[in-house]
Amino acid sequence: MADRHLAFKALADGTRREVFERLAAGPKAVGELAEEMPVTRPAVSQHLKALKSAGLVTERREGTRRVYQIDPAGLGQMRAWLDRFWDTALDAFQAEVIRTTKHERRSKKR
């Protein structure tokens, strides 16, 4: 959890989102993920590293296997960030609607 914004960068890549979404269906090992995806195992491994340092997944060792699992930490940070702007955005939208409507009235007048 170095940078609070790593989660956005992590989920920006399609393959990485794919990995994340598959883990949402249940914990999986690296090899399992790689099998059902169109990239090699090292690629998956690298993606998992990124997801992990973004706080989106956790790792657990089971013998020689590394089982990865969804972590709510990263998701929570993203939600918090989004919520900071949600109300602001709604207000802006509201104001824009009013502004546009008034403009239309004016031009449609008569």
Add this chain to the structure above:
Amino acid sequence: MADRHLAFKALADGTRREVFERLAAGPKAVGELAEEMPVTRPAVSQHLKALKSAGLVTERREGTRRVYQIDPAGLGQMRAWLDRFWDTALDAFQAEVIRTTKHERRSKKR
């Protein structure tokens, strides 16, 4: 709003997040944004293009100026996506805590 996931890619870049956050403080024109940032105006313009096609900002023409403003559409999509995994992640976390706790009990026993 081509791809539903463009918002993640858009907010992955730091400069672009900066632009977005500044717009959250209120609508601004391209030049204004560029002035208060360490990049040139064309750069800002390109970032705004990305943010716009991600549904994160809207554009409005005022004479020769283009005023940009936060748009709740993109934020809403992101929230929806996040919420799809939020409960799942919490459950996974819960299960992990229980698993770990049981393990500790076992090793600490006696």
Add this chain to the structure above:
DNA sequence: CACATTGGTAAGTCTTGGCTTACGGTAAGC
């Protein structure tokens, strides 16, 4: 009708980053 403001786009450069193959390292099975 010049002329200035404002800003989007094109072209080129340089960095970032996603992918592969090759390798090393650790845990399980015989």
Add this chain to the structure above:
DNA sequence: GCTTACCGTAAGCCAAGACTTACCAATGTG
């Protein structure tokens, strides 16, 4: 202990992308 299974990391390649300068279009202004 030797082999096998599983996985992380290094090195290199190539595409994506963030930035710049140069240019052009559109709107206001005298």
